[in-house]
Amino acid sequence: MKLTPSAEQKQFAAALHAMLTEADIPTVARRWAADDPAPGQALWRRLAELGVTGLAVPARWGGLAAHPADIVVACEELGHHALPGPAAESIAALPTLLTTLGDDALCETWLPRLASGEVIGTLAVPPHVPYATDADAVSLVLRADERTLRLGVPGPRLRSVDGTRRLVEVADGALLATGPAVGSAVTHALDAGALACAAQLLGAGHALLETTLRYAGQRTQFGQPIGQFQAVKHLLADVAIGLEFARPLLYAAGVALADHPSTAARDVSAAKVACADAAQRAARTALQVHGAIGYARESGLDSWLTRVWALARAWGTQSWHRDRIRTALAAGDLT
Amino acid sequence: MSPAGTMNLDLDDEARAFREEVRSWLATNVPTTPLPPIDTPEGDLAHRAWERHLAAAGLSVVSWPTTYGGRDVSPLQWLIFEEEYHRARAPVRINQNGLFLLAPTLFTHGTAEQRARLLPRMAQADDVWAQAWSEPEAGSDLAGIRSRAVRTDGGWLLSGQKTWSTRAAQADRAFGLFRTGVDRHRGLTYLMFDLRASGVTVRPIQQLGGTTGFAEIFLDQVFVPDADVLGEVDQGWTVAMSTAGHERGMSLRSPGRFTAAAQRLVRLWRRAGAHGDPALSDRVVAGWIAARAYQLHSYGTATREAADRTPEPPPPPGQADRPARTGATTVPGGGHAASMTKVFWSELDVALHEVALDLLGPYAETGGLRTDPAGRAGDGGDPDAWLDGYLFSLAGPIYAGTNEIQRTVIAERVLGLPRDRR
Numbered sequence: 225m226k227l228t229p230s231a232e233q234k235q236f237a238a239a240l241h242a243m244l245t246e247a248d249i250p251t252v253a254r255r256w257a258a259d260d261p262a263p264g265q266a267l268w269r270r271l272a273e274l275g276v277t278g279l280a281v282p283a284r285w286g287g288l289a290a291h292p293a294d295i296v297v298a299c300e301e302l303g304h305h306a307l308p309g310p311a312a313e314s315i316a317a318l319p320t321l322l323t324t325l326g327d328d329a330l331c332e333t334w335l336p337r338l339a340s341g342e343v344i345g346t347l348a349v350p351p352h353v354p355y356a357t358d359a360d361a362v363s364l365v366l367r368a369d370e371r372t373l374r375l376g377v378p379g380p381r382l383r384s385v386d387g388t389r390r391l392v393e394v395a396d397g398a399l400l401a402t403g404p405a406v407g408s409a410v411t412h413a414l415d416a417g418a419l420a421c422a423a424q425l426l427g428a429g430h431a432l433l434e435t436t437l438r439y440a441g442q443r444t445q446f447g448q449p450i451g452q453f454q455a456v457k458h459l460l461a462d463v464a465i466g467l468e469f470a471r472p473l474l475y476a477a478g479v480a481l482a483d484h485p486s487t488a489a490r491d492v493s494a495a496k497v498a499c500a501d502a503a504q505r506a507a508r509t510a511l512q513v514h515g516a517i518g519y520a521r522e523s524g525l526d527s528w529l530t531r532v533w534a535l536a537r538a539w540g541t542q543s544w545h546r547d548r549i550r551t552a553l554a555a556g557d558l559t
Numbered sequence: 560m561s562p563a564g565t566m567n568l569d570l571d572d573e574a575r576a577f578r579e580e581v582r583s584w585l586a587t588n589v590p591t592t593p594l595p596p597i598d599t600p601e602g603d604l605a606h607r608a609w610e611r612h613l614a615a616a617g618l619s620v621v622s623w624p625t626t627y628g629g630r631d632v633s634p635l636q637w638l639i640f641e642e643e644y645h646r647a648r649a650p651v652r653i654n655q656n657g658l659f660l661l662a663p664t665l666f667t668h669g670t671a672e673q674r675a676r677l678l679p680r681m682a683q684a685d686d687v688w689a690q691a692w693s694e695p696e697a698g699s700d701l702a703g704i705r706s707r708a709v710r711t712d713g714g715w716l717l718s719g720q721k722t723w724s725t726r727a728a729q730a731d732r733a734f735g736l737f738r739t740g741v742d743r744h745r746g747l748t749y750l751m752f753d754l755r756a757s758g759v760t761v762r763p764i765q766q767l768g769g770t771t772g773f774a775e776i777f778l779d780q781v782f783v784p785d786a787d788v789l790g791e792v793d794q795g796w797t798v799a800m801s802t803a804g805h806e807r808g809m810s811l812r813s814p815g816r817f818t819a820a821a822q823r824l825v826r827l828w829r830r831a832g833a834h835g836d837p838a839l840s841d842r843v844v845a846g847w848i849a850a851r852a853y854q855l856h857s858y859g860t861a862t863r864e865a866a867d868r869t870p871e872p873p874p875p876p877g878q879a880d881r882p883a884r885t886g887a888t889t890v891p892g893g894g895h896a897a898s899m900t901k902v903f904w905s906e907l908d909v910a911l912h913e914v915a916l917d918l919l920g921p922y923a924e925t926g927g928l929r930t931d932p933a934g935r936a937g938d939g940g941d942p943d944a945w946l947d948g949y950l951f952s953l954a955g956p957i958y959a960g961t962n963e964i965q966r967t968v969i970a971e972r973v974l975g976l977p978r979d980r981r
Contacts, residue, residue, distance in 0.1 A: 454963075454966075457979070458963070458967070460970055464973065469856055469899075469903055471856075473848070475859070550841075
């Protein structure tokens with residue numbers, strides 16, 4: 225049973241939290257958004273030192289071969305700190321894609337370098353992941369569909385609501401693999417990416433709740449902290465409930481990915497739907513409780529707000545995930 | 560693959576064996592036709608008989624110590640029992656006020672004499688208990704209680720009025736708070752009294768839907784012996800609140816109830832051929848996700864709390880046997896966090912039933928009296944009683960502390976926001 229973090233996972237999360245707290249992420253993120261990815265890349269090397277980038281990499285390729293729940297724990301912390309960079313891609317989806325595909329030459333070329341932090345990677349998987357996030361700031365770019373896996377050739381960059389997400393159109397590059405095995409590997413990669421994305425959403429949601437609780441305790445109107453008004457309390461209570469009951473779905477999806485492949489798609493989708501809903505509620509409430517100052521960029525709230533808006537629709541829309549659950553339930557899958 | 564209706568998480572052998580035992584016992588013992596309505600005289604007898612039958616099989620109070628008729632099972636096994644109980648559509652627990660609300664308080668604050676005298680009788684429904692918290696002027700503001708307990712020789716005399724008292728119309732005994740001092744919170748005492756005693760008048764209240772699940776209780780100089788004070792005099796508020804989490808949280812409405820309801824909803828949706836309606840399908844999916852979230856949340860809480868339990872110290876030298884354990888296995892998720900659980904399950908319950916009624920369409924309002932020619936409600940009309948269930952679900956956000964009170968508790972006690980001026 226792995227529905228709550230183990231002592232080791234809590235320790236791991238605490239170490240990651242301590243490192244990210246010291247890292248001055250707002251500055252790193254601002255520079256990442258302004259075409260200066262060097263401080264962000266340095267921070268990613270620190271992540272590699274803590275083992276984060278090797279979690280999904282098998283031991284024979286220099287990784288930790290960790291349980292998906294460990295990736296959930298790490299990504300929740302990355303979301304909590306609004307770390308810039310292609311986390312779902314480089315930490316979860318890419319290693320899963322290459323490992324599942326099982327092409328030793330490809331694995332040997334890329335997995336040890338992803339694990340060690342020498343390489344940060346990204347990928348586009350149209351239609352769910354149409355652009356390769358941060359493709360112009362990293363050194364491995366792939367483009368995959370149901371039949372083929374290719375190197376991706378970065379093209380024009382598009383604006384994202386989240387300035388740190390450098391969305392890049394990628395054209396087809398050299399063919400790396402083809403055939404039905406690619407389709408299966410892509411499916412696994414999408415589930416791994418969606419779970420990592422859900423974990424980041426939950427982390428961002430918690431950050432928004434914590435920030436808003438602090439603000440509501442300090443901001444005074446009508447002679448009392450606004451957090452003393454029931455209207456504000458009840459909004460925040462609902463945010464807390466949403467986040468509290470999304471987390472077990474996240475851990476259960478990690479368990480399913482590792483041990484119950486037959487329900488993995490359904491369980492990952494349930495986690496993504498619940499975490500995205502909970503995070504979006506947290507975002508909406510955070511902005512409302514902050515009022516005008518939250519609408520101003522100087523508050524810093526926007527780094528989480530925009531991340532939530534972007535990630536809630538990334539790695540499969542809510543409709544697509546609900547549809548996967550609907551299909552499973554219609555087929556009689558009630559466990 | 561795990562059997563339908565269970566979690567696909569790896570239970571240990573003991574938990575799996577327990578699930579199999581409970582499932583197979585229920586499969587052969589749950590009445591095939593539903594018992595008569597619980598608020599009718601024949602339904603009252605039938606539900607009491609069912610509790611005796613359950614107790615004889617050792618399954619009426621599985622989380623209690625064996626001394627009082629329990630099985631001393633782990634929190635996780637308690638959740639499994641509940642899942643199986645609801646999955647089997649076994650009868651409503653007529654004594655749930657006693658089992659789920661009073662018993663945890665007796666284990667925490669009762670004397671050995673009280674436990675020995677009251678618990679075995681409760682376990683087989685020899686005494687059916689009603690709760691007597693609310694009063695006409697004390698609802699959400701429970702500390703506004705006015706009913707008094709006045710000192711007399713060897714005990715107390717109760718006078719006043721209680722209301723919305725679940726099961727009082729048919730129960731044998733009741734428990735509640737009474738004013739023994741002037742201080743709002745430190746002038747209340749937790750007392751248990753006999754509903755058949757001289758000076759007690761019970762007036763059933765017809766509920767939405769026509770049943771009489773609750774009643775008013777009028778008390779006129781009703782004698783209660785000292786032995787039926789639970790906890791210290793004037794400490795009733797603390798006594799009641801220390802176990803309020805049980806009423807709000809998982810004990811009262813366990814996840815198994817909603818897991819089973821979500822599964823029935825999915826079957827109804829399939830039978831109704833409603834896969835093609837995206838709006839309805841989305842609501843079915845949302846209900847299933849929420850029910851599963853509650854189930855997974857409870858499993859996580861149960862295993863965490865089991866792991867957090869400190870091991871009992873070894874027996875002193877020369878004393879081979881440890882003293883018998885007096886406490887019951889703690890049903891997981893008590894305390895202020897239970898307020899989150901209460902809001903979650905009560906809103907989930909309403910949502911599941913609303914979708915079911917929409918699936919039943921024009922046949923929903925008959926409550927199962929007519930069969931849908933298109934098969935929407937199945938051969939037995941509405942065998943899952945979605946209409947009755949819907950009416951019952953609407954009480955959820957109100958009883959056991961309204962969801963507005965719970966949200967305030969969450970904000971202040973869990974999230975640490977400044978206390979309201981009350």
